[in-house]
Amino acid sequence: MGDLFVLAISCIFINNILLAQFLGNCPFLGTSKKMETAIGMAMSVVFVLVMAGLITWIVDVYLLKALNLEYLRTVSFILVIASLVQFVEMFLKKSIPALYAGLGIFLPLITTNCAVMGVCLINIKEDYTFLETAVSSFAYAAGFGLALILFAGVRERISLARVPKPLQDTSIGLITAGIIALTFMSFKGMV
Amino acid sequence: MAQSLAKEFTKGLWAEIPPFRLVLGLCPVLAVTKSVENGIGMGVATTFVLVFSNLLISLLRNVIPSKVRIACYIVIIATFVTIVELVMQAYTYELFLKLGIFIPLIVVNCIVLGRAEAFASKNGPVLSIADGMGIGIGFTLSLAALGAVREILGNGTITIWGGTPIFEMGANFLPFRFMIEAPGAFVGLGLMLCMMNLIGKK
Numbered sequence: 372m373g374d375l376f377v378l379a380i381s382c383i384f385i386n387n388i389l390l391a392q393f394l395g396n397c398p399f400l401g402t403s404k405k406m407e408t409a410i411g412m413a414m415s416v417v418f419v420l421v422m423a424g425l426i427t428w429i430v431d432v433y434l435l436k437a438l439n440l441e442y443l444r445t446v447s448f449i450l451v452i453a454s455l456v457q458f459v460e461m462f463l464k465k466s467i468p469a470l471y472a473g474l475g476i477f478l479p480l481i482t483t484n485c486a487v488m489g490v491c492l493i494n495i496k497e498d499y500t501f502l503e504t505a506v507s508s509f510a511y512a513a514g515f516g517l518a519l520i521l522f523a524g525v526r527e528r529i530s531l532a533r534v535p536k537p538l539q540d541t542s543i544g545l546i547t548a549g550i551i552a553l554t555f556m557s558f559k560g561m562v
Numbered sequence: 563m564a565q566s567l568a569k570e571f572t573k574g575l576w577a578e579i580p581p582f583r584l585v586l587g588l589c590p591v592l593a594v595t596k597s598v599e600n601g602i603g604m605g606v607a608t609t610f611v612l613v614f615s616n617l618l619i620s621l622l623r624n625v626i627p628s629k630v631r632i633a634c635y636i637v638i639i640a641t642f643v644t645i646v647e648l649v650m651q652a653y654t655y656e657l658f659l660k661l662g663i664f665i666p667l668i669v670v671n672c673i674v675l676g677r678a679e680a681f682a683s684k685n686g687p688v689l690s691i692a693d694g695m696g697i698g699i700g701f702t703l704s705l706a707a708l709g710a711v712r713e714i715l716g717n718g719t720i721t722i723w724g725g726t727p728i729f730e731m732g733a734n735f736l737p738f739r740f741m742i743e744a745p746g747a748f749v750g751l752g753l754m755l756c757m758m759n760l761i762g763k764k
Contacts, residue, residue, distance in 0.1 A: 391744050393589050393592040393747065396589045397672055445640050445647065449669050485667050485670040485671070489589075492666055545751050546749050548748040548752075549747070550745070552744045555744075556743065556745065
């Protein structure tokens with residue numbers, strides 16, 4: 372139990388998926404201009420990442436490793452993720468329309484969010500068990516949400532400030548992200 | 563024909579150079595540019611995937627039904643990524659280890675899928691190859707440039723393909739470690755973007 376807690380903390384803060392591992396930066400910059408879109412994206416990522424992490428783990432252990440087909444990992448993982456996203460979208464549209472209205476436009480974007488594919492690959496690379504995979508997928512996704520929402524808060528303030536013309540938009544966004552990454556670096560050595 | 567070919571090729575080198583003009587595919591840009599060598603390796607791998615996936619998609623553009631096109635593109639791209647992965651594992655094993663999970667992640671690099679959707683699905687094979695080459699070389703140049711800035715400031719050297727550094731700062735130079743760490747990637751890219759904005763499009 373203690374090990375799982377340590378794993379969760381290290382995935383959320385120390386190895387933060389956005390600021391320390393550089394995965395999922397396109398939605399990080401793309402959806403962080405407004406707080407609502409940031410929250411929508413963060414929730415969709417949590418939802419999809421946990422499911423994708425578990426399913427790809429099962430596919431890898433019981434299908435690819437059992438049949439010695441590890442070289443098909445990239446192709447099969449991306450197919451699993453793409454079809455999962457499609458399936459989740461159809462399911463939500465039909466059964467939970469309220470949630471679909473909130474997450475709807477972000478779901479298709481998640482297929483090409485490298486955070487999802489990246490975490491699935493990290494889980495396999497680190498030889499996690501099923502339980503560890505569940506914890507790490509959730510914790511990475513929570514770290515993604517945390518960083519995204521913090522960043523959106525800062526960015527809303529920046530949009531009111533007078534930024535020099537060449538630095539506007541993405542440029543100042545990246546520099547701000549750098550400063551947030553610097554604060555996250557201080558978590559190193561915590562575990 | 564030759565003129566438009568040259569146009570499609572050169573637009574990737576300046577007017578639409580990723581990731582500065584097209585702000586796409588930032589993850590590999592930030593993650594692998596700790597050194598020039600890694601940047602070039604990643605750039606060449608991405609270029610290979612871009613050229614061949616563009617070629618195949620443009621050849622198949624009239625066969626693929628438009629409703630399932632994204633899924634088809636992803637499978638085509640994933641196939642070429644697997645080829646790159648296996649080739650790099652066999653011939654450049656050290657680089658393969660350094661780039662780590664970012665090689666399989668070329669599949670979800672938005673630049674590759676972006677070019678497939680925006681260009682290869684609408685144009686002939688020759689133009690699509692030119693487009694893929696241009697964007698790929700532009701991407702490699704950007705990665706190498708950002709890698710050079712980070713490596714010089716953070717380490718004081720430039721090393722390409724092992725051995726002795728081809729460029730070294732003087733003995734009095736104190737490495738600015740910040741640039742090699744994660745925050746340096748964001749700040750470095752942000753400042754380069756600012757410089758590109760200052761220079762302007764032409």
